[in-house]
Amino acid sequence: MLRLILSGCCTQNTAGRAQTVSLYLPVMKKPLVLAAILLGAPGALIASLTSAQMASADTVMEISVPTPAEFFSAIDKVSRPDWASFYRDPGPTSFPTRPQTAFHLGTLVADGYIAVEAQDGQQVKNTGKDIITLARALGVGENVLARGKSISDFADKNDWFALREELEATTNEVRRAMIDQRDEALASLILAGSWTRAWQVGGRAAELSGDEDCAALLGQPDLAAVLQERLRELPDQASDSAILTSVGETFGRVRGSMTAEPGTALNLESAKEIHEACARLVAQMGAK
Amino acid sequence: MTLRPICICLCLVVLVDGARAQEAQPSPMPPSPEVSLRARLLDFGGVLANEGFRFRDSTWSGRLEAGKPRRLAVNLFAGNQYWFCLAANAADTRPAIALFDPQGEQVTILGHDEDGLAAVGVTALTTGRYVVEIRSPRGPSTEFCLVYLFK
Numbered sequence: 001m002l003r004l005i006l007s008g009c010c011t012q013n014t015a016g017r018a019q020t021v022s023l024y025l026p027v028m029k030k031p032l033v034l035a036a037i038l039l040g041a042p043g044a045l046i047a048s049l050t051s052a053q054m055a056s057a058d059t060v061m062e063i064s065v066p067t068p069a070e071f072f073s074a075i076d077k078v079s080r081p082d083w084a085s086f087y088r089d090p091g092p093t094s095f096p097t098r099p100q101t102a103f104h105l106g107t108l109v110a111d112g113y114i115a116v117e118a119q120d121g122q123q124v125k126n127t128g129k130d131i132i133t134l135a136r137a138l139g140v141g142e143n144v145l146a147r148g149k150s151i152s153d154f155a156d157k158n159d160w161f162a163l164r165e166e167l168e169a170t171t172n173e174v175r176r177a178m179i180d181q182r183d184e185a186l187a188s189l190i191l192a193g194s195w196t197r198a199w200q201v202g203g204r205a206a207e208l209s210g211d212e213d214c215a216a217l218l219g220q221p222d223l224a225a226v227l228q229e230r231l232r233e234l235p236d237q238a239s240d241s242a243i244l245t246s247v248g249e250t251f252g253r254v255r256g257s258m259t260a261e262p263g264t265a266l267n268l269e270s271a272k273e274i275h276e277a278c279a280r281l282v283a284q285m286g287a288k
Numbered sequence: 289m290t291l292r293p294i295c296i297c298l299c300l301v302v303l304v305d306g307a308r309a310q311e312a313q314p315s316p317m318p319p320s321p322e323v324s325l326r327a328r329l330l331d332f333g334g335v336l337a338n339e340g341f342r343f344r345d346s347t348w349s350g351r352l353e354a355g356k357p358r359r360l361a362v363n364l365f366a367g368n369q370y371w372f373c374l375a376a377n378a379a380d381t382r383p384a385i386a387l388f389d390p391q392g393e394q395v396t397i398l399g400h401d402e403d404g405l406a407a408v409g410v411t412a413l414t415t416g417r418y419v420v421e422i423r424s425p426r427g428p429s430t431e432f433c434l435v436y437l438f439k
Contacts, residue, residue, distance in 0.1 A: 049359075049392040049419060057359035057419045062346035063436070066363045069342070070438050074365035074415070161342055168345040216366065222390075222417035223363045 059226055062172060065191060066223070068113045068198035069164045074217050075202055076117060079209035083118035086201045087111075090126070091286050093133045099243040102186040103285045105134040105174065106193020112151075112167045114201060121155035124163055128152060131170060138186065140177035144170050185244065188230045192247050193285070195227060196278045199254060203275025206268060216265035218274055224255035243285070250281040322349045325375040325433035332405060333437055336371050341437035349433040352376060352383065357423035362436065364412040371437045373407040374422050378430030382406070384423050385434075390416035 075081065088111065095101045108131050115123035128151035135141045147170040154162040171190065178187040199218065206214040228251035231244055257273040260266045326347055333343060348360050364370060376383045385406045387395045399408035424430060
């Protein structure tokens with residue numbers, strides 16, 4: 001019963017009538033009343049925001065920036081790609097610079113989500129090990145050792161839901177540890193790496209499917225802007241590396257490709273551009 | 289016989305010391321508002337999690353004053369289903385929550401509200417930057433915590 005009603009709750013109500021839906025929760029043994037919040041209904045909020053109000057909304061990186069799991073979940077609904085075809089050969093687990101290490105750690109997080117979508121426990125475990133190795137190289141391995149064990153345990157149990165949450169929690173812990181060490185640049189590069197790899201795979205998935213709806217999921221110029229802006233805001237001493245510049249430039253190009261003409265959705269050509277730009281950056285950053 | 293008073297004294301000393309040690313132990317700290325609000329949200333969202341919704345690891349928290357809405361940008365993907373759940377800790381507070389699409393139009397959604405808690409669920413029709421607005425229509429200012437789930 002719960003399944004039916006929750007599925008219904010998440011559809012748009014076009015009738016414009018107030019509805020009250022009661023849920024009976026077998027576990028909690030109590031009714032939960034879902035009341036419709038409809039435009040114009042008593043207590044409803046205003047029906048639209050001005051562009052200034054939209055622009056002034058807070059951006060909290062930990063929650064405003066989605067996880068690649070959300071992106072992949074949306075792709076999976078549209079085109080059901082062969083996720084295993086996006087695996088990469090095992091790459092190096094040591095890099096000459098910390099920024100490169102942080103960026104590569106981010107790409108591995110996205111690889112972890114890809115392996116979860118492919119429901120490949122062994123691949124998740126391998127990726128989890130590499131993430132911990134790179135976290136150690138960044139000096140925060142101890143913070144996520146327990147997470148590495150959890151990833152391995154959940155992979156053994158094929159608990160894909162828990163694995164998605166564990167991958168996000170691991171990323172957040174590494175990022176928090178970086179920020180505690182006043183290394184915001186590295187924390188930002190982890191996110192940047194994660195999304196570069198996610199866009200690379202998302203763009204390729206759209207190309208392979210030939211589905212414009214899949215390409216439209218890459219219409220994320222605001223997300224690219226947030227990540228690019230965060231790199232720009234880093235203090236000067238963090239910008240000593242050409243890496244930040246290179247990532248920022250790629251994000252600028254990708255952001256342009258993600259911006260569709262008004263009233264149109266992103267097309268497959270743009271998806272290809274995004275895939276290629278991100279693939280170049282991932283390859284450049286993965287080089288020793 | 290002569291040892292008996294000494295044993296009694298020793299026992300008394302041990303008992304009194306034990307009692308003092310117990311008194312000296314700090315009483316457990318009450319959880320911070322964010323922790324207790326988050327716990328409430330996890331409890332509420334557990335039902336959704338059983339339906340395949342996944343919690344985001346992080347939350348948005350802070351202070352909410354009556355009549356002063358707060359807004360958070362989130363990036364959603366077309367086709368995904370989302371639930372945004374908000375908890376506030378002031379008594380008699382009925383927080384409200386709304387979602388606006390990338391064009392700033394309110395998305396018509398179904399939701400749930402009760403004292404100190406509000407939640408809305410939606411299927412995103414377009415990919416892009418949405419804004420979640422929360423507000424407390426009346427009452428004292430309150431701590432709040434928001435979490436979202438997706439599938």
